[in-house]
Amino acid sequence: MEVDSLGGSKYLLLIVDEGSGCMKGFSLRAKSDSEECIKKYIMAVQTQFDYKVKFVRHDGAREFAANSLKAFYDDQGIEQQVTVPYAHQTNGTAERAIRTIVTIGRSMLYYAKLDKCFWAIAAMVAIYIKNRLPSPKYQDQTPFEIVNGFRPSVKHMRVFSCRTFVLTPKEKRSKWDPKAREGLFMGYEEVSKAHRVYDIEADQVVKSRDFTFDESTFGFSPMLPQVIVDDTALDIESMNISDEPHPMQFKQTGKRKSRSNSQEQVLQRTLLERRGTGLEEASAPDDSESHQAKRRSSARDNLDEEQKGSDEDNEDATPQVFWRASANAVEGTDLSEPTTFGDAVGGPDQVHWRKAICAELDSMKLRGVFRATKLPSGQHTIGTKWVFKIKRKADGSIEKYKARLVAKGFKQKYGIDYTETFSPVVKYVTLRMVVAITKYFGWTLDQLDVVTAFLYGEMKEKVFCAIPEGVEVDEDFDCFELVKAIYGLKQASRVWNETFHEFVCSIGFQVSDFDPCLYLKITSGECVLLLVYVDDVL
Structure with a gap:
């Protein structure tokens, strides 16, 4: 990706279970972290769900062919299947899954007007959602249902990046401090009922169970650039366990820049304006604002002049038509309908x-x-x-x-x-x-x-x-x-x-x-x- 994720990750490892279609994602700082994530996933599947992983399919990338990982496969009795180079169709399940997650994540970022640094979070939320959607391939069952044996609940699900207020514990605030901090909804915790929220002031993602959602407000689009993720910019390497995908590399062209003080001021001002409290802070407009105001005033003056000319040209006909319509409207509003x-x-x-x-x-x-x-x-x-x-x-x-x-x-x-x-x-x-x-x-x-x-x-x-x-x-x-x-x-x-x-x-x-x-x-x-x-x- 052009930028690191909010947590500094550069790659996304996506694993797909061929038997259920269930996906698991890991955001990685380095490709070498793939080995630990793969081992962790396999052991969790075999321990928590009593499933035996029988084979792993990948594209032969160096991080998947390490000797230590090969020894782990041999110890677990897992067969490795390496796809043919430049033949992506031989790893179709993984390729399709990656495209789906990128499409969903990109759409969420664009709709919320979030910066590209949120790509990893959006991908994880996309995976969470996809695991809870019915699939025709599995008789309209959800991957979650196939793995866990019961239908998933969706009552807790919220609109990605909606405005969220997280309760601040009493121990961390005084009597006159706000009871909640404002943030953006960033997804779900797999093993608890907590939600993930981006704390705007602290510039980090926090976990909480005490929150209030405003699903009519999203992101902070006036400050951050428009999000457009291009599939062609993704350097994808295939890897999947039981037809499970691979780390997905996002091209890195530079470190994510921290927000400047001026940007923070814009963000705070934008959020205050979106609250709609009706309170305005007195400040002198800058040159651009004054120039725009003059242009709007000039446009109104021109419109008024054109309207005057139009009225003069139609002096005989137009007033009579408008008067009849107004008279009918007044006549209708004067008559009230009785209630008793x-x-x-x-x-x-x-x-x-x-x-x-x-x-x-x-x-x-x-x-x-x-x-x-x-x-x-x-x-x-x-x-x-x-x-x-x-x-x-x-x-x-x-x-x-x-x-x-x-x-x-x-x-x-x-x-x-x-x-x-x-x-x-x-x-x-x-x-x-x-x-x-x-x-x-x-x-x-x-x-x-x-x-x-x-x-x-x-x-x-x-x-x-x-x-x-x-x-x-x-x-x-x-x-x-x-x-x-x-x-x-x-x-x-x-x-x-x-x-x-x-x-x-x-x-x-x-x-x-x-x-x-x-x-x-x-x-x-x-x-x-x-x-x-x-x-x-x-």
Whole structure:
């Protein structure tokens, strides 16, 4: 790599288990460190998981062919397989794994706008993520699951490089010191529940279990250069255990430079600005800022002049158009929608709202929604509420005053007032398929909306509601029994769907096995397809 990692590493050793696809990564300061890491990995696998490593495949690089390492293989009964020079396909598992990790790591660095010195950390996080992703090669099991025998939890996973606050122990702070230090999330610990966090002030990665995440803020991009890692700049040498890769060399052209005081000031200022506290520190702008301010001011002046000229050219027509739009907007905002029945029938628009209420009650009476009755012993009622809405046209003018009586479904009791509530809707893939078929054969496509659809649904449960406001009944009755469903009931959508299903099947339609909301009818060689999405039919 062009720079050392944050910890001074120059190389990445990636080991892949052929049997599970599980990866293990080591960041190395020198290639000679590979031997110790390989031995450590093999012993851990054989001890912790009771697996026996049978062969090691590598590209014959000098660090993998050391006599001491060869003696270790012989002692463990491990066979060495050296790939053919310049034939990368003979070590395909390792080559593919390296490319995947570089791609994931590069994407994370770029998205977080982090410096290239974070390459080793990004690679380790990429390996951690990859081990927890299902693989088609292993019947959609994750490498972690194959090795450990159980599915991994992902509840603890966070967005890489998101803003993190790490709790400072009481022993290390005074009463008036901040309780937490700010950092960037840098990954996970394999053997504990701790997370790794880059402490911005200390310029190092720390481990902690006490933290708070802000996953809407990432990195510190204004200070550090843009991250672009080029695959062609990687000098890769292959090595893998059971088809496990090799140290991956990152070209070194110079030591990582420490941040200067001016850069630290920029970093601190950037982080303060991103906190969005609204507090600004008074300071004199530099020449570039003043120059930019002048340019912006000049641009605004030019725009104002152009706007004035434009206004003068269109003096006769433009003001009238804008005035009509503004007048409609003002007219719409002056009219408020009542929130209670009393506000509606006693407000300035009571005439319109009374008509809307009567229209809603007439619709319910026509469909036989209610039946006046005496509340049976042991039963309870649920309340109702009037909802008022002003429907407008595209230009903002009033189209209709709408009143709807809804049930207070949150007072329903499971097992008494309702049981099942699920109602299917057409799948988008079905919708796209039908539209494509219609276009291909030149069929006619029609759409209809069932008005007050839920009021057609036949109730199966015994549900009683209190007498709604604005409705008068004989003294012999004290409640309504719901014969049909009304909006607000938990099962209203399901009841409507069942009623619709029974009706369309009764007139000769057949439901599709592929989608419960797709119906088909063939009559005299004519095919009719029917799609339903709640109360919309296509």
